[in-house]
Amino acid sequence: MPDPRERGRCRDSAHHEDVSDPVDHLFRRESGRILAALTRVFGFHNLELAEDVMQDALCRALEVWKHHGMPDNPSAWLMTTAKNHAVDVLRRERTARRFAPEITRLLESEWTFRPTVEAAFGAHAIQDDELRMMFSCVDPRLTEEAQVALILHILCGFSVSEISNAFLCTSAAAEKRIARAKKVLAKDTQLFELAGTGDFCTRLSAVHRALYLLFNEGYHGANTKTVVRVELCREAMRLATLLRDHSLAATPPTLALLALMCLHAARMPSRVDDSGSLSLLPDQDRSQWNRELIQEGQRLLEQAATGDVISEFHVEAAIAWCHASAPTARATNWAQIIGLYDTLLHIRPSPVIALNRANAIAQHAGPEQGLTAIHAIADRERLKTYPFYPMALGELELQCGRRGAASQHFKAALQLARNPTEQRFMQERLDACAV
Amino acid sequence: MSEFLYVYRGGNGDWAEQSPEQIQQVMQKWMTWMQGLAEQGHLKDRGHPLEPAGKVVSGKVVTDGPYAEKDLVGGYTLVEAKDLAQAAELSKGCPILENGGAVEIRPIMKM
Numbered sequence: 262m263p264d265p266r267e268r269g270r271c272r273d274s275a276h277h278e279d280v281s282d283p284v285d286h287l288f289r290r291e292s293g294r295i296l297a298a299l300t301r302v303f304g305f306h307n308l309e310l311a312e313d314v315m316q317d318a319l320c321r322a323l324e325v326w327k328h329h330g331m332p333d334n335p336s337a338w339l340m341t342t343a344k345n346h347a348v349d350v351l352r353r354e355r356t357a358r359r360f361a362p363e364i365t366r367l368l369e370s371e372w373t374f375r376p377t378v379e380a381a382f383g384a385h386a387i388q389d390d391e392l393r394m395m396f397s398c399v400d401p402r403l404t405e406e407a408q409v410a411l412i413l414h415i416l417c418g419f420s421v422s423e424i425s426n427a428f429l430c431t432s433a434a435a436e437k438r439i440a441r442a443k444k445v446l447a448k449d450t451q452l453f454e455l456a457g458t459g460d461f462c463t464r465l466s467a468v469h470r471a472l473y474l475l476f477n478e479g480y481h482g483a484n485t486k487t488v489v490r491v492e493l494c495r496e497a498m499r500l501a502t503l504l505r506d507h508s509l510a511a512t513p514p515t516l517a518l519l520a521l522m523c524l525h526a527a528r529m530p531s532r533v534d535d536s537g538s539l540s541l542l543p544d545q546d547r548s549q550w551n552r553e554l555i556q557e558g559q560r561l562l563e564q565a566a567t568g569d570v571i572s573e574f575h576v577e578a579a580i581a582w583c584h585a586s587a588p589t590a591r592a593t594n595w596a597q598i599i600g601l602y603d604t605l606l607h608i609r610p611s612p613v614i615a616l617n618r619a620n621a622i623a624q625h626a627g628p629e630q631g632l633t634a635i636h637a638i639a640d641r642e643r644l645k646t647y648p649f650y651p652m653a654l655g656e657l658e659l660q661c662g663r664r665g666a667a668s669q670h671f672k673a674a675l676q677l678a679r680n681p682t683e684q685r686f687m688q689e690r691l692d693a694c695a696v
Numbered sequence: 697m698s699e700f701l702y703v704y705r706g707g708n709g710d711w712a713e714q715s716p717e718q719i720q721q722v723m724q725k726w727m728t729w730m731q732g733l734a735e736q737g738h739l740k741d742r743g744h745p746l747e748p749a750g751k752v753v754s755g756k757v758v759t760d761g762p763y764a765e766k767d768l769v770g771g772y773t774l775v776e777a778k779d780l781a782q783a784a785e786l787s788k789g790c791p792i793l794e795n796g797g798a799v800e801i802r803p804i805m806k807m
Contacts (some may be wrong), residue, residue, distance in 0.1 A: 284722070286717065287720060288716035288717060288719055288720035288723075289715075289716045289717050289720070292714070292716040313712075316711065316712055318715055319711075319719045319720075320711045320719065321722065322719075323719055323722060323723045323726075323772070324745035324770070325726065325745055326723055326726075327723055327726030327730065327743060327745070327771075327774070328742045328743055328744055328745055328771060329728070329731070330727060330730075330731075418715060418716035418717065419715065419717075420713075420714070420715030420717075420718070422715075423715055425715070451778060459701075
């Protein structure tokens with residue numbers, strides 16, 4: 262039986278939204294757990310079969326629950342239904358199909374059949390299965406985009422069209438990406454083994470990266486629908502919480518990553534203002550920031566401060582903490598933030614980070630200094646298509662009183678804007694030059 | 697008050713194409729609708745869903761389901777209403793109608 266406490270635990274950091282929703286994306290969440298458990302028993306090469314069985318369990322729930330209402334423990338009901346169906350499949354097809362190698366022999370005898378299946382669907386096994394699935398999805402043979410899409414599809418129950426909607430790509434493109442990724446993984450018969458080996462550490466870093474990208478897509482991504490963005494962030498946080506709750510995976514970088522997510526998610530409600538326009542950090546209504554999440558982030562960041570490795574997540578979380586703990590933009594400790602950006606650039610050189618550092622310098626030492634810092638970014642060519650690059654230039658030129666130069670930059674930014682929200686934002690800045 | 701049987705036909709759509717979230721949304725609509733009937737005192741018996749497979753016995757011939765998808769009876773519910781018109785009116789909120797299904801409303805014959 263699944264442990265109901267498990268869901269409660271996820272909720273503390275990942276469920277500040279949608280408190281009014283009684284069932285709380287239950288099907289989406291359980292689909293990932295069920296699919297992971299089934300795939301462990303059936304083997305990765307039978308993922309499609311596992312998907313059918315999972316889908317069937319959800320449809321049964323739909324039929325029965327619509328008449329009789331939800332059972333007391335809906336998660337357990339769903340898992341038991343899937344298990345019973347899996348037993349039928351295993352019995353019917355055990356001679357015709359190869360299942361997971363680790364259990365194939367145990368399925369041959371009636372003596373071991375039932376205990377094997379029961380053990381596979383035990384609460385503890387299932388929690389491990391979800392993690393193992395996550396580690397399987399970040400296979401080095403796949404691109405990072407494919408890894409993220411696969412995690413969303415398999416562990417978060419996003420359909421192909423929901424994924425294409427979230428990433429603003431065509432359904433065909435998402436379909437292709439997922440089908441190709443599944444094909445690569447189907448070459449393995451087993452889920453990734455959780456053991457403290459070197460391979461585990463490499464994969465854990467890849468999981469961090471994928472969850473970070475998933476969260477970022479929700480936080481900064483091109484999709485304009487707040488619901489979609491919140492969902493992506495929430496799923497990234499839920500999966501990061503699973504890592505935190507596993508003894509091997511709860512490393513300092515894991516804690517720092519979750520801290521970073523909490524501290525950013527705390528500011529989420531204020532990123533888009535009442536009229537649906539983008540609102541930048543200095544202009545945000547700080548009273549809307551979620552205090553609970555800020556505290557949770559701080560707690561995690563403190564817990565993460567062990568060991569001798571400072572990951573990029575540590576530094577980013579520390580930057581987010583500087584912002585989240587400042588009463589106003591002006592009262593922010595910009596000098597500390599600049600120092601943290603220096604460290605971050607050392608760990609992960611990137612022109613976008615350098616641009617953020619330049620913005621911090623502008624806040625700390627004035628717009629002219631900020632402009633100098635931007636012009637000093639070595640590989641700023643790579644920012645050519647990033648709308649917030651000309652936007653930052655325009656903003657600082659405007660602060661220096663050079664309206665002509667500013668409006669040129671804002672025009673360039675408008676050209677690069679990726680969605681109506683960004684377009685409206687850039688247009689407003691452009692209009693401000695004319696006043 | 698009279699009693700009426702709601703017979704749910706078709707409306708199963710292609711669930712294989714639906715995401716868990718979409719399935720849950722349909723389920724929640726059903727639960728809300730049923731709860732509405734119960735709160736207004738119209739729900740006599742929640743009834744049951746039916747398995748899609750079964751047998752048809754006709755004369756001496758026994759055949760297997762499945763039956764035509766569109767006419768497949770998916771379940772039934774017993775409601776109480778003033779008259780047939782009210783029973784029909786109440787069924788209009790049934791989520792099956794959004795999925796191309798139908799509710800057949802049959803008065804229970806009085807003794």
